[in-house]
Amino acid sequence: GQQLNQSPQSMFIQEGEDVSMNCTSSSIFNTWLWYKQDPGEGPVLLIALYKAGELTSNGRLTAQFGITRKDSFLNISASIPSDVGIYFCAGQLPAGNNRKLIWGLGTSLAVNP
Amino acid sequence: KAGVTQTPRYLIKTRGQQVTLSCSPISGHRSVSWYQQTPGQGLQFLFEYFSETQRNKGNFPGRFSGRQFSNSRSEMNVSTLELGDSALYLCASSPGRLYLDTQYFGPGTRLTVL
Numbered sequence: 067g068q069q070l071n072q073s074p075q076s077m078f079i080q081e082g083e084d085v086s087m088n089c090t091s092s093s094i095f096n097t098w099l100w101y102k103q104d105p106g107e108g109p110v111l112l113i114a115l116y117k118a119g120e121l122t123s124n125g126r127l128t129a130q131f132g133i134t135r136k137d138s139f140l141n142i143s144a145s146i147p148s149d150v151g152i153y154f155c156a157g158q159l160p161a162g163n164n165r166k167l168i169w170g171l172g173t174s175l176a177v178n179p
Numbered sequence: 180k181a182g183v184t185q186t187p188r189y190l191i192k193t194r195g196q197q198v199t200l201s202c203s204p205i206s207g208h209r210s211v212s213w214y215q216q217t218p219g220q221g222l223q224f225l226f227e228y229f230s231e232t233q234r235n236k237g238n239f240p241g242r243f244s245g246r247q248f249s250n251s252r253s254e255m256n257v258s259t260l261e262l263g264d265s266a267l268y269l270c271a272s273s274p275g276r277l278y279l280d281t282q283y284f285g286p287g288t289r290l291t292v293l
Contacts, residue, residue: 108285154222
């Protein structure tokens with residue numbers, strides 16, 4: 067099926083460092099979503115972006131909807147141990163392409179205390 | 180509000196068997212979507228049900244089917260299990276009225292096929 071190109075695949079950082087990850091696609095999206103998944107749980111929505119160029123923050127998390135509508139990035143500032151998990155991007159194609167989300171393969175984040 | 184619940188949490192089956200997974204959405208949510216999650220393929224969309232009707236479908240074989248009941252609870256069935264069906268099956272619920280509602284995921288059912 068369709069997928070987004072999400073990078074990096076994994077990251078191992080020191081507590082306190084900033085983190086950046088991104089998703090790109092050859093398709094244009096109307097909406098970008100960022101989710102986090104903890105072990106043994108389902109993904110939890112972190113940030114939703116609805117307009118090209120939109121920059122939205124949620125605590126230490128900041129995400130942007132790319133101007134071309136083909137990419138998005140997520141930044142985490144001053145990482146802490148509980149940031150550990152897998153981060154997924156998901157995009158929704160414009161109307162007429164049905165409602166389903168297209169998902170990236172995830173960025174696995176490990177934080178060294 | 181109670182979150183999305185999925186039962187069972189873990190399941191072990193053998194090839195050729197069939198399995199039924201259950202999902203109870205958040206109260207008031209009418210849309211239920213099912214996903215298959217594997218390490219190599221990420222989250223793959225199976226299907227979405229809204230008001231007891233399949234509204235959307237992914238690219239899975241006919242062995243994968245689902246249904247939704249009048250109380251919005253949904254079941255997913257996989258017949259003639261194959262080894263490659265081993266995965267985490269996630270259910271997500273949303274109100275379902277808007278083009279894109281926020282999807283709330285359950286904890287998943289871990290299916291292992293031996």
